Amino acid sequence: MNECGHCSVKIGEESAILANGKVWHVNHLLCDLCKCRINDGERCVPQNGVILCSECHIKTTRPICKGCGEFIKTNFCEALNSTWHPTCFQCSVCQKPLKVDFHQLPNRMCVHSDCFWDLQLRMIVAKDLPK
Numbered sequence: 001m002n003e004c005g006h007c008s009v010k011i012g013e014e015s016a017i018l019a020n021g022k023v024w025h026v027n028h029l030l031c032d033l034c035k036c037r038i039n040d041g042e043r044c045v046p047q048n049g050v051i052l053c054s055e056c057h058i059k060t061t062r063p064i065c066k067g068c069g070e071f072i073k074t075n076f077c078e079a080l081n082s083t084w085h086p087t088c089f090q091c092s093v094c095q096k097p098l099k100v101d102f103h104q105l106p107n108r109m110c111v112h113s114d115c116f117w118d119l120q121l122r123m124i125v126a127k128d129l130p131k
Helices: 054-061 113-128
Strands: 016-019 022-025 044-047 050-053 077-079 082-084 102-104 110-112
Touching: 044 054, 050 054, 102 113, 110 113
Parallel strands: none
Antiparallel strands: 016 022, 044 050, 077 082, 102 110
16 A cells, blocks of 8 residues: 555555655655755655755765865865865965875964975075064
8 A cells, every 4th residue: 555654645646756665745755854845856865764855964964174164065085183175175375275295384274395395484584684
């Protein structure tokens, strides 16, 4: 017997959606978290019997980028006890993404090795300039 997973009313000849092992009236498949309607063909993610729309799935399972504050949907990097979009973990001098070898300055800013040594050289030169 095909009963709707939401209202338990028998689904006759009308359109229905199959999700999480149950059949649903088209308007009754809802995200358990935000209550938005999940349309036929849209991705929904069942987790421990709970149905989530793709946005709520991202919000409940993905880390937040330390740089921009957005949820990280794909690739990420971990540095300085935080998680970042690869493009958000940037050199404070040249704004290019940082890779494995970087330096953290005393003010906690991170820089590429080349930028770090350039800053060091500038500080040495600035010390030797007459006042």
